Amino acid sequence: MVTSHDVARLAGVSQPTVSRALRDSGKVSEETKRRVRQAAKALGYVPSETGRALSSGRTRRIGLLLTDLENQFYPHVIAPMHHELEAYGYQLVLQTETTDTATVAERLISNGLDGVLLATTTVDSVVPVRLRDRGVPFVYFNRTADAMEADSATVDPVPGLSEVAREIAALGHRRVGAIFGPRNTSTALQRETALRDALDEQGLAIGSAATHRGPFDFDTGYEGAQRLLGRDPRPTVIVCGNDVVALGALNAAKDLGVAVPDDVSMVGFDDLPAAAWPLVRLTTVAFDLDAMARKAANLLVRRVEAEEPQPYEHAVFGTHLVRRGTLAAAG
Structure with missing residues (x-):
């Protein structure tokens, strides 16, 4: 069986250098890495994960x-x-x-x-x-x-949700609803605070009756939208804790016969691939x-x-x- 010692002899380096080179360590020059890789390929050497773990103390x-x-x-x-x-x-x-x-x-x-x-x-x-x-x-x-x-x-939700609040105000919305995530997650707490602060700067607020909370899932969005859209007067825009929640809200609106965006607008958060689908076309807050x-x-x-x-x-x-x-x- 070909070993790392064989690779070391062919490449003209020490055995520890072979190990570091094959792990792409920054402590080994690119030229040495190239020689080691060429030697390993020529000999058909395949590093042993077990051996790596024993020698380094890591399982990788x-x-x-x-x-x-x-x-x-x-x-x-x-x-x-x-x-x-x-x-x-x-x-x-x-x-x-x-x-x-x-x-x-x-x-x-x-x-x-x-x-x-x-x-x-x-x-x-x-x-x-x-x-x-x-x-x-x-x-x-x-x-x-x-x-x-x-x-x-x-993620810093403030820039994106500030844009949301300004857009909502510019489009004439005065009744704002929200479907937030669970209170025991930092993302839900940060997004709720950022949205409320941004709306406050625009002279808008979300009333307690226009708020729904739950896990970041489809059911939360569906149940929340059903409840908010059943109110009189209902919100003209609903901001959702994430895109998955927004998808649930969009489906609830469809089942209730409420047109989006003619009767109610919806906004998500995350910009998941599904948000851009032609059947969805969800306005949302994005990040990389x-x-x-x-x-x-x-x-x-x-x-x-x-x-x-x-x-x-x-x-x-x-x-x-x-x-x-x-x-x-x-x-």
Whole structure:
């Protein structure tokens, strides 16, 4: 069997250099990497993942924890995270649970992961605390928890929702409804605060009777729109916590015979691919989801491979309004 020592002899380098070169380490020159790769290809050498783990103390496996399994937002982040991690020689391992508890943390730790991307964290989650206590690096993606600071890749909803508020006011809307996400998520809290503040600047407000809350899913949007559109007077525009909620709201309006945007306007958040479909044409708040997913993976690799303590990095991605067909002048 061809070994890394054989590759080292052919390339004229040490065996540790072979390992670092094949991991694309920044400590190895590009010329040396080229020689090592050529030697490995010539000999038909395939690195052993088990050997790598034993020699480095790492499994080169990164977990992505998802507990909000019904949220159609998260499937869109798996591919960019996978590609970014693959470029550094890591494997993405999906970890799915229906709850966010200390038991989940222990399961993550027992799986021998080098680090964890926390994508569905609640503000009161104990998982970050358990991971930090056990020395497992982690990065917040999209949502954060109050109990523990860590590297994060998140969205700033203020610019996009400020545009929404200005557009709503300019189009003559005075009765504004909203379908928000759950109070125990940082994304729902931030988006609600940003929207209310932006509307207040335009002399508008959302009354308690014109508000609905629930998980970031289709059913929340459907049930919320049914309730809000059944009011008299009903809102002339409904701002939704995310695009999945907005899709539920659009379907409820269809079932009720309420025309969008002639009778009621709808606005989402996230700009998922479905928002641009000709059958949907959802006006929504957008940000670079692909870049944010890659950044979270990059931050975690940096944290895993850091030889000395480093300050936390908080990557915040801006937002902007994407105008399509579901927002029009008040009727």
